[in-house]
Amino acid sequence: MLTAAHLQALGLDASWLDPLNATFDRFAINTPQRMAAFIGQCGHESAGFHTLNENLNYSAQGLRNTWPKRFPDDATANAYARQPEKIANKVYADRMGNGNEASGEGWRYHGRGLIQLTGKANYQAAGTALGVDLVSSPDQVAAPEYAALTAGWFWDSHKLNALADKQDNTGITKAINGGTLGLDDRVARTNKALAVLQG
Template sequence: MSEITLEQLTRLLTVPDAGAQAQKWLDPLNHAMAEWSIDTPYRQAAFLAQTLHESGQFRYLSENLYYSAQRLRQVWPARFPGEEKALQYAGNPQKLANLIYADRLGNGNEASGDGWSYRGRGLIQLTGRDNYQRCAHGLQLDLLRQPDLLQEPDGAARSAGWFWFENKLNELADPKPGHDPAEDFATISKRINGGTIGMQARIEYWDKAKAALGIG
């Protein structure tokens, strides 16, 4: 496996502190990719493209649950049919997480606090007690007691690598004769977020990553 270089990673970033950001993430990304067999330029380009998009270029490692009352009613109209209830949760990420993630993904009820404890974290946002537990086993980290490990570079990158491997995304990233790689890349996106949100941005990151790694 060839590790990505600082120069290659810096080329993928457009944030003002691109050099410092690349330096911070270079080793965690290389270690995670080595650990989870993301070991060819094709696999690395797809992985980098998806993680760059999901994390806003490695800046956002925890789910943003700060919503206005109006936005709550737009996103979850069944949960917030009226302004009164929406106002109770507006601007309160912890309370909102405990509501929307209650009694699902292995979480307890709203009062358990599991929704907030196991909200989306990492470069590919891991969500829910069950997923934290499975990832904890894979990484040999106590994520149920220390979920904030997924907001540190090593934990964020390793959990993304674990998710990638567990969901067989390496196989989709591998080129196949007579097969359109763009279709496989779209399937990767769907397995990560359940749809095609941000597809154009993901493709742009993918094109840049392929060019940086010499396969574009």
């Protein structure tokens, strides 16, 4: 079990105590290695448990760099730049269970939570697993309880406890990120959490 003293040592707000403990209990994240890996990875993904909504405030150049097929020229990119809702509706249209750009589902189901839950199909799957309607109220995922539980659902569905048991930080990072972006920071956060939990 996490304690208030653990959270204080990790620099995390006390509001995370119950959500994290409920998540750890539900998904058998029940050893120091598993808990530390979860805290380290989620800490990286959420800028230290502070950012629970995806930042889609891209410049035109940022759009062209990130999604070159969807923003193939300056005119298209300029029409969307610095408009997060419009950007989400374009880049997430017709993907992950979302409707077309006009449906608004790209924005409605943009990334939220500690490990960003993105796309209507994922909100549906996580909600079904957790027994809560996240499709009708997706904003719940941007509050600690479901930010943690949806991350736990992702963790469990990708069998990350097994990788945490082996301290395979690279494997966990690839499962979450698709690559190894931020690996050094993820490892540093995991090691700090492990030291606190074992202290």
